Structure formats: C-alpha cells, structure tokens
Amino acid sequence: MGSMNIKSAKYMADNGENCSITVIINERQWSVPLDPANTDYAAILEWAKIEGNTIEDAD
C-alpha cells in the first residue's frame, strides 16, 4: 500500500562519507538520515530495489 511517491534520490556526503539522502517525497524535498529506523530511509531503500530507480552518488 505504498503511499510514498519517491523521486530523484541523491546521496549527500561530508568529507567523502555519505551522510544523508536528498529526495523528493510526495512533491516535497526531504533530507533523510541513513538510519534504518527512519521509515523514509527504509522506503527509499525499497524504492531503489525497483529496476530503473537509483540513488545518485554524491557530488
């Protein structure tokens, strides 16, 4: 029953280490920590498993 519309996820890095994901969820931009207990992060990982969906690397 997916109620999250996820678009354009991209890692953000600090000193070369990924620290969060910037993502559009339901037309709003969120910065999501890499915490498995965060339901948005868990949803992004599930979204990324679908063919065609990718979390972009950090700049």
Place this chain on the structure above:
Amino acid sequence: MTKAAELAKIGEVATNGQIGGRRNMVINGAMQIDQRGATVTASGYSVDQFKITKTAMDDLVIAVTQDTDTPSEFTTALKLAVTTEEDAQAVDELLDIRHIIEAQNLQHLEFGTSTAKKLTLSFWVRSSTTGKYSLLFLLDDDTRSNLQSYTISTANTWEYKTITIDGDTTGVIDNNSGIGMSIIWTLSAGTNYTGTPHAGWGAYSATEDHAHSDMVDFAAVDDGTFHITGVQLELGSQATPFEHRSFGEELALCKRYFHRWDSTDSAFNNVCMGYTVSATLGRGVVNYPVNMRAAPAIAHDGTFRVFDGSASRSVSGITVNRASTNEMFISFTCSSATANRPAELGANNDDTCTIDFKAEL
C-alpha cells in the same frame, strides 16, 4: 445491567489497573495536536498521529482537516470530507485512517503469550453515510490481524463506539521502536482488500483480511463527511471515560514522532547557533524538544539566513549531516559568507519559515 453485573465490571476495571495511571495507549486521541495545520488531500497527516492512506483512487478528491464539530466532551475532531467522489471503485483502491502505536509501548499487553490481555477500543464517530464500517487491528512483527466492524446508525450524528478484542496469544510484538500495532478505520476498499476474513486473530492476508466485502463505500458519496475523535485503546473489556491529558503533555508525546520548528512568533527566529566552514557552507547543532523515535528526516520551507555578527547571508539549503534521536548536526548552504565565523541560522524576516523533523512510523 444488574447490580451484580455492575459490581463485576467495577471489579474487573480495578483488577486491570484501569483506575489510576495512564489508560489510553493512543496518542492525540482527542485530535488536539495539529502541528502541520494543513488541509491534506493525499496520503499523509492532518492532525498528528492519524494518517490518511489514499491508494490508487483516480477520481476521489478529499480534504482532511482538524475540525471543531465535536461531541460536547471534546473541542477537536479529525474531519475527512469528500470533495469529488470516486466514480467506480476499482479493485486496488483503498481509503482509510490509521493510528500506529510504537511496539515498545505495547509490551504490557503480553501478546504472543498465554496471558495476552484483552483490549477495548472506544471512539466517537460521525458519518454522512450509514452502514457497516471495517476496523482492522494489525500487528506488524508477525503480520497478524483482527478484523472488526462497527455500524453508523444515523447519518450526521455523533455515535460512541466500543470494540473489545481478545489478546493475541500467538503474535509477538517485538520490544523496539518499530511498528507495534496499527488501528485502521477503513472507509473504502476495493476487492483486492476484501475476501473471507478470519475471525479473531490470525495471519494477515491483505486480500482476505483487510476489510469486509459488505462494508460501505464512503468514497463513492459526493460531499460525504466522516468525523472521528475521542479515540482510546485500553486494557480490559470495559471502556472507561476518555483520558484527557494536558495539551502540553499530548504535544510532547506527538513530538517524539514529528516536530515542526517555525518562525510564527518572530520573523527572525533562530534554528540554532553554528559556524561557517567556507563561503558557501555552514554547520550547526539542533536539539529536539524531546527525544525522537528515530533519527528524523527534515524538510524546510521559507526564507532563511545565516548571520555571522556582521553580515546576513541567504541560505539556500539545509540538510542532515549527522543525526541521532536527540540532536541533529545540520549543514546549510549559503553564499558569500566569511569562513570560520560563529553563525546564527534562522528565519530571514519571514514568519512563515518551517523545518519539519519527521520520525513517524
């Protein structure tokens, strides 16, 4: 009720510890807390802790708000209004309201053991559509469910409902900060969600156990309204009066899952103190008002600035650098700042700024 039966009920209430202490396992059951203060038209939250799920509806337009049409004991309710009805219900369409309880708050139910406790859910409800409605208790860890129903007898009239269920002696609720139990008030369900549900507790199948096939299709009625408030889940088989908590206490409970910082009080409210790393980057530490359930995601709206004591610079982005359940180290993108200066991050003469911290289930 006979005197003996009445005494037996009183005894049961006392035995279950329902008198004294906290009884209600539901947070924001009186729908008082509405941090977002927004009208919701898609899946998401209007008042805190009560989530709207609108799945695959291609015609339906809804408006979900905090409302002041209530039973006399309350001042706020959750209102779901149909602006445009769903023309023809498809198999995969679903509309519901759900409240999700954190697992570690349900350990005293002793689910998954032979001493699992009975539960009673009570709530006030009002609907423009009379008939049978489904209500689902769903356990996340072992994927177990218990489907119940209630009936709206009179249109547009507040009615008090109570539903008592047995404890689940099979389904274990893990002792953690994840989902323990969802309580789901289904308003419309396509045939993918209806079937032949098992009685009482059993393994959950979305296609059999989510809703009753003979429940009303609330989404099909133009200008329909559904109100709910006074939601209480408690131990035992007897519903007791609603446990009214103070506004501040209820707000703190909600902020474990969602916290909104805003600049309503001052157009220059500060988010935090920090420092500039370079001309385009700053950092700071934000402490939450209460420990959150998980490290939260953040989203911001409005015009922000960073002020280093001599100049104010506009801020174009705020992101998570490092986050825990009690504080967040944030990064903010600015322009033309002077490196290595202390900096205050806040609203830039804008009383509509918000930063949402979200750790909901």
